Amino acid sequence: MIVAERKAISDILQMIEGAGRVLVVGCGTCVTVCLAGGEKEVAVCASLLRLQNQGEDRDLTVAEATIERQCEWEFARELDELVPDCDAIVSLACGAGVQTLAAQFEDTPVFPGLNTQFIGIPEEQGVWTEHCLACGECVLDKTGGICPIARCAKTILNGPCGGSQDGKCEINPETDCAWQLIFDRLKRLGRLHMLEEIEPPKNWSHSSDGGPRKVKREDMIL
């Protein structure tokens, strides 16, 4: 899933300064699961904005809505009737959701209420970790299902580097060394010989380095 965290209320208030009627929009998919932008978080965010507003004596009304997925047009259109009544939208979605709303509602400013963090998984209750960088050319077949692109601080393809100690990464004792995990996993699978070959340099043109990416499915295009 895409993992995000809410911005500070003070930052959101700064963005919406001058707006009288604000619509806070949640997203029912990834950010609901990671507890950043679902229906509950929309209610909390809206309440905090109202509270802050009372303290500062501003004339602000806050409406709430949560749609299934902000990154899809059919769901974004569900807001068609609500948006004309507001001066600004605060989107509690990932960056794709924010941009979908901004494209759908051209005359209304749309502000991000979240900081999109990464593609990841829940590690334990309340903790999420990054697992995929969307590099465009998956190497997980060669690395025992553990991604060195997303999970090695140096994106090393022929690790582990000299900073791997006691299973941890040199940058942070809380971070597992991805290459230690890869080593352990391939050993368990009886495939350690796979690490004897030098993995060639990565073709980063499939990643964001190649410019904004587009996927086309000719068979699906109408």
Place this chain on the structure above:
Amino acid sequence: MTERPTGHTNTNSNLERVLAAGEFAVCGELGPPRSADAEVIADHARHFHGYVDAVNITDNQTAIVRMSSIAAGALLREVGLEPVIQMTCRDRNRLAQQADLLGAAAMGLNTLLCLSGDHQVFGDEDTARNVYDIDSMHLLQMVRKMRDDRQFMSGTDLEGAEPRFFVGAAANPFADPFEFRVVRLAKKVAAGAEFIQTQAVYDVDRFARWMEAARDMGLHEKVSIMAGLVPPKSAGALRYMKNNVSGMRIPEELIRRMSGAQDPKEEGIQITVEIIQQVREIEGVRGVHIMPIMWESALPEIVSRAGLTPRPDLS
């Protein structure tokens, strides 16, 4: 990979000549200044004359901005010492690295150490974007391809003189997982490393076990392995390295010995000399790389006491 005949060299590197002659090599190390002050190089270098075969010049070590290793290396060459240019993969992509390799070779630099580089979180520019376009293994391959095939990494031909570097890599026998460390060394040799400089040796037993595994794979005959040494200045310095420098192993006994010393600096020199003598006894160790961090003045004493003077003049 075939064994090189004794005496044969591919480059003008003094370090390569010394190793090819079968001499036990000695490298020093110098961190460039955090300024544009050229004289600092000559000032620090004065301790090295006559005591080393080459001097490593670090590349923004610990991710702190310093004078570039190539520029500092060129300045060192002007005062008659041979630099080993360190190049990391942290700050430059393959375009910048190849451009700098051409420039360094054009200025007469001929010995190169290929590294991943310390992550930028350790330094004072910790909000920087890191690069790591390629890793140290790829950097070795790239340097060898430019030298031996006269081609850039892309496969395009060079249009004139090729950069001729004697090329080396780092190895850390003290990092984990231990059983993979020699396999990774073998990969670096396969990628083109001609010499290896290790992380600082304090745990000689572990280093010896690593060398044994390297010998089992015949690697000691394919690559010149030099043991790294950091002369300890105090017990506190050792403890700091133990706790803060990842991939270091420092026996408690050594820290106790330094704590109990009346003259810690003298003890640090003595410990370094003893470690040199111990690693020299290990089959396959072809030299030492002494890294006297901010303590260059200790180097002449260490090299002399270890019986490694005079250095061979093979120019």
